[in-house]
Amino acid sequence: MKKLLLSALFSGLLLTLTAQEVSYEEYDLDNGLHVILHQDNSAPVVTTSVMYHVGGKDRTEGRTGFAHLFEHLLFEGTKNIEKGKWFEIVSSRGGTNNANTSQDRTYYYEVFPSNNLELGLWMESERMLHPIINQDGVDTQQEVVKEEKRLRYDNSPYGQILPVLRQALFEKHPYKDPNIGYMEDLDAATLEDVIAYNKKYYVPNNAVLVVAGDIDIAKTKKMVADYFGPIPRGEEIVRSYPKEDPIISEVKSKAYDKNIQIPASIVAYRTPGYGTRDAYVLDMISAYLSDGKSSKLYKKLVDDQKQALQVGAFNIGQEDYGMYIVFSLPVGETTLETLVTEIEEEIEAVRSGLISENDYQKLQNKFENRFVNSNSSIQGIAGSLATYYMLYDDTSLINKEIDIYRSITRAEMRAVAEKYLKPNQRVVIDYLPEEKMEN
Template identity: 30%
Template sequence: MRLFKFVLIFALLFIPFTIHAAVYPVRNSNSNGVKEYKLKNGLKVLIIEDHKAPLATFQIWYRVGSKDEPRGKTGISHLLEHMMFKGTPKYGSKVFSNIIQRNGGTDNAHTTKDYTMYHQTLSSDRIGLSIELEADRMRNLLLDPKEVMNERNVVMEERRMRYEDDPQSSLYEEVISAAFKAHPYQWPVIGWMSDIASIERKELYRYYRSYYSPDNAFIVISGDVNAKDVLPKIKKNFGNIKPSKRNVIKDGTEEPQQSGERRVYLKKEAELPYILMAYHVPSFPHEDSFALDVLSTILSAGKSSRLYKGIVHEKGLALNVFADYSGFHRDPFLFVFGGTAAPKKNIEDIEKAIYYEIEKVKKEMPSEREIQKAKNQIEASFVFAQDSTYSRAFYVGMFEMLGNWRLMEKYLEGIRKVKPEDVQAAAKKYLVDDNKTVGILVPTKAVRSE
């Protein structure tokens, strides 16, 4: 959970509002906390008032990502994200971003395996622009056939540049697709090339109508705003949008337990060998997720971490090495190790060195001091992000995506309770041979044409 190492404590103070609402003030914060509302059409609204600077961030999260895609149409979520900037009858192609920029703001979006999120940060007195523009494209997207074809080609080129021409990204795709045999996490977010090429306008429109609706979305607004001023604007623009009558069957596939090591090799033009090792692990809020989070910090947070000191600094085997626990997923995901071999060093020696560090944790519990240091690092990263309206909104939105934004409190409580024996037990339970998938990049030399 490298992106989400933070501390935030909520006091549960329940205050009713005219719309279905609850307020949970944050202790030791300069804001008034998170205010929650829900419109009749199912759209949830979370507002975080913070008046330190005249800025505001608007985010709208849709509960749809690559895991929700139909088989054979991987990448459709990401392509739809691109098309959301291609206009409505009221605002033409690229007009959305131009309006935000002309008003001194920035905007962007991203798609993951679990969700798609659109966001703008701008002067707080212009927040109404975000509300109006996002409501318009929630229900009125044009999806012009020519634009769909053009953007499909753009995404295919993006895939070539970012994945097929990048050896390490290609290896990551190979490892993930080998680690998952049943669950749709096996699919890359950008999609497989042949699937992207097959997506037609009618399929994209059906997907849009199925998932882009108020009952499958929520809004997070953070910054110099007042809920009593913002809510009427949200009700006016979003309140009349009807919930989707979609007949979508959510994929409930569970990945079966792995019962033996899987290993893949990728031969590709590259300078140095590279290795990835992935172990199946539970996601937050599973009781073991907290210990796994602390374990990843002990192993890989900074140059004083075990992996860097042992493999890069002392043995000189690798240029870089890491461990990452991706615990904030809707379903169980992976604990990943990786590293790039130093020149003239063998990738097999790096693999052995990583196993050595794993076994060391299993045989000898980390010290109380090491555990506390890891907890401090997790806390400090969020303290650093406190002044960002985007980050505050993002963290609230992430936990809401996982079930409810109030889960932040459970996460922090769990981290603080982690003991050395918990970390050791997690390593023994999950970092085992039968539960791992190994991928090795074998560099090849470029073939030069005469």
């Protein structure tokens, strides 16, 4: 027992010592570009990144998927970067780069040896100021997106789960449509549509630039001003998305997937968006239910009762609404209805009682560990700084978000489960193998 206590104390001390505060400086250029600088001279590496406040939800009916298309399109080339040379330039200087798009934002980044900081800033300023957008590039990237859709969604086992969930949870808000968009919308898009989208969203006052790593602050500020200062400010973006009506009675549906043999049960709830305290509490509830083999759902359904091959509870964060999802795969003759019943039993236990003090302490340790790991690399810090500023409207969360998790009580977990995770507020989807037609 004494050894266990010492081990626990040592682990807690280690987390405290490792979770060092991330220093940063932030300011705005005259054109509205928000800039965040983080200096860490411990290794000769620098990350340059730009996050645009544009994602899958930023579209009009009949023109879905534009943000994801632009994720690809803005690598095509610029006035000063030849078509197809972007990745070659980065790799030839010892760097790596990538981009990704969600329903709420698009993120581009480069990681370079620090003597190539100026190159990274120039390339991102080129992407913002001088992109070449023509019919050839649009046609090329439309085909790339179609192939990605076929690979990740159409021909991948369980690849349609998120699109099916979105349509079940949302009727009005653009979250109802897939981030990748509908192919008929991309096919119907004109070059004028695409150019107008770029002019509206890919502007400095709709973006944050993060430079993190082995930098000199004064010199970096000068380069930022030189490369990004002359970029014209765009029109102010006004967003007004429709609100969803509350789900007040259980919704049941079925979906079919030609790529699977084992059916799946999906139980989902519409929850609050990023930054709300309730969303943080739901993170803890999902970890309690399914994070690791000792979690309640895994131990019960997979280990003890042998009813599920796999089970997981996920709080998928988004800016306007979140999605709380419990996914499970049955074993043998276990029915999907049985899985739903067993899962509800565990959720009901959270709604009606307090989790044990021991389980609560395990959760706190998990979130401490996550917090430390999220800030363990320059690349991770850059992404966190951009995200906290853009989607949470509070850059300082990079240092104090863990305090929110620490302050969540067991009683609060019970109250939030009772508020959002009731049977009359859920969508239940039987996700089934598509039966092959007989000849």
